[in-house]
C-alpha cells in the first residue's frame with residue numbers, strides 16, 4: 001500500500017489511525033455483529049456512538065450549556081440557506097461580511113430569505129485580507145452578523161473574534177474548526193461541514209445558542225428547523241450515521257493528541273514553515289496580507305505560471321497530490337488541516353525548494 005500526501009482542500013486526508021480503526025470495525029462494531037452503517041439510528045449501539053461524539057464535541061470545544069449541538073445534513077452550502085431560514089425572521093434583515101468566495105456565496109443565498117446588508121468586504125483587495133473590524137458597518141436591526149472564519153479558496157483566515165455587541169455573531173467555520181481553541185460563548189451560531197478537519201463529508205455541525213431557536217420562517221423545511229432537530233436530538237430525520245461515527249473517531253484522536261491547544265501549536269508551526277519559505281523565495285509568492293494568512297490553506301503562485309503544470313506533475317511523481325489552486329483563484333494551494341503531519345509539510349517545502357533550484 002502506498003498512501004499519498006493529500007493536500008486536498010476537502011474532503012481532505014484523515015488520520016491514518018482513524019482509518020485503520022474504522023477498517024477493523026467495518027464488519028463487526030465492537031461485538032455487535034454489525035457494521036455501523038447497518039445499525040438502526042435509534043438502537044443502543046448507535047445511541048452510544050452519537051452520545052460519545054456529542055460529548056467529545058462539547059469537551060473539545062468547551063461548549064457552554066446554553067448551546068445546542070446539532071449534527072445535520074446538507075453541508076455548509078445548505079446552511080447558507082438554513083441559517084437565515086431559522087434566524088432572520090426576528091427582524092427580517094442580516095449583516096454579511098465578505099472576505100472571499102465562501103462568505104460571498106453565503107450572502108447571496110441569504111438574500112432569498114430576507115434583506116441582507118453588506119457590512120464590509122475585501123473584494124476591492126482581491127480577497128487578500130480580512131476586512132478590519134473598524135470598517136464593519138453594522139446595522140442596528142440585523143438579526144445576526146455573518147462572517148467566514150477561514151476562506152478556504154483564498155487562504156484568508158480571521159485570527160480574531162469579532163465583537164458585534166448584542167447582535168449574534170454567526171460563523172462559517174467549515175475549514176478551521178478544531179484547528180485551535182475557540183470561545184463558543186462569543187458566537188450566536190457556528191456551522192461547519194465535517195470534511196476538512198473533523199471527518200468525512202455528509203455531516204454538518206451546527207452549534208446554536210438556545211435562545212436563538214424557535215423563530216424559524218414558517219416555510220422552513222422541518223428537517224432544517226433547528227428547534228425541531230434540537231427537540232429530537234438531531235434525529236428528526238435519519239442522521240448521517242456512518243459520518244457521525246467517523247467524526248467521533250477523529251475527535252477522539254484529536255483528544256488523544258492533546259486537544260485543541262496541541263492542534264493550534266502544530267498548525268502554527270506547519271503554516272509558518274511554508275510562509276517563511278514563500279517569503280524568502282523569488283520563485284513563489286503568497287498574496288495574502290501576512291496578518292490574515294490561513295493556517296489551513298496556504299495559497300501560492302509560481303512567478304512563471306507557465307511552469308504550473310510541470311510543478312504539479314513533479315509533485316505528483318513524488319506522491320504529493322491535490323496542490324492545484326481552486327479554479328477561481330488559480331495558482332496553487334496546500335491544505336494542511338489537522339491530519340496533515342509536519343513531516344509532510346517539510347517534504348512539500350523541500351520539494352518546492354528543489355523545484356525552484358532546478359528552474360531558477
Ligand SMILES: *Cc1c(COP(=O)(O)O)cnc(C)c1O
Pocket residue numbers: 010074075076077078102148150151152172173174175193196201
Ligand atoms: C468547503 C466549504 C464550504 C462548502 O461545504 P459543502 O460541504 O460543499 O456545503 C463552505 N464554506 C467553507 C468555508 C468551506 O470551506
